[in-house]
Amino acid sequence: MKFPKSIIYITFLALISLAFIPNKKTKILIIGDSISIGYTPFVTKELKTKATVIHNPGNAQHSGNGLKKIKEWIGDEHWDIIQFNWGLWDLCYRDKNSNVQGNRDKTNGKITYNIKDYEANLDSIVRILKKNTNAKLVFVTTSYVPEHEAGRYSSDPQKYNAVAKKIMKKQGILINDIYEKSIPIHKKLGLGTDDVHYTKEGYQKLSELILQVLNKEI
DSSP: OOOOOOHHHHHHHHHHHHHSSOOOOEEEEEEOOHHHHHHHHHHHHHHHHHEEEEESSSSSOOOOOOOOHHHHHHHHHOEEEEEEEEOOTTTTTTTTTOSSGGGTTTTTTTEEOOHHHHHHHHHHHHHHHHOOOOOOOEOOOOOOOTOOOOTTTTTTHHHHHHHHHHHHHHHEEEEEHHHHHHHHHHHBBOOOOTOSOOOOOHHHHHHHHHHHHHHHHH
């Protein structure tokens, strides 16, 4: 069967025009504390050709704050992926009389959220996320806490991570477990044995752990 030249020409033009239509970028929302704030610029830069990466305004702090603001952060946007984490603020002990940054004091202070309350908050947050968005959900575990951190015990992240992973598995949420891999990164590129934060190079290394998962979901 022979097609008219006009049909062939129109088809050719249509195919050419499709080739120049830009691919829609994946929209990613990252919700988290200062650790996520540190690695997000590297994630954004690496994914710039295929994803729009947004961090929630400011520091997501503890799970109680997340429970209060999660709907606001989701907003009316259509997110393809929402990555979230809480933990470091939850397991932090604070005392109003302490002069250490953020009133941290694991000897005399009060914990922000115990494991039971942390579990309940996370479970509620996940239910809100599932109800209010169709995005692929990714949970990132809490990173390493060095031994001499003033307001946190180095053994607590593993306990809080265990509870968080139990919830995520029950809810069918993808888990990016960065805890073990964050230990050597912090020991080499952290800000010291009394600080949970990282150097610029440290955050770049952490971003690689994040990208390993996000790249597979885009």
